[in-house]
Amino acid sequence: MPKSLRLGTELEKTLDRYCAETGESTSHVIRQSVAEYLVRRQRKRPAPSAWELGKDLFGADRSPAGQGNVSGRVKRLIHGKLRAKHHR
Secondary structure (H helix, E strand, C coil): CCCCCCCCHHHHHHHHHHHHHHCCCHHHHHHHHHHHHHHHHHHCCCCCCHHHHHCCCCCCCCCCCCCCCHHHHHHHHHHHHHHHHHCC
16 A cells, blocks of 8 residues: 655655665665564563553462461461571
8 A cells, every 4th residue: 555755855865875775675665664663663562560460360369267378377487487586
């Protein structure tokens, strides 16, 4: 599909010089440039946050209080070890 664009004097001269040196057509160089530009822009999209990546998993264990409460057991274990270390 044909497109029309304005390059500006300096850019047009640079493009013409490049095409003369390489033997490539202006259309080919412009098509390649736009394609490479779009690929680079797609890579710059922000990565999803940690929350977005894990939101389906948060709270998935939903164990009743006291049953399989790993967090509570770990906290008690750490608390006991710290008390033993500092009360020597």
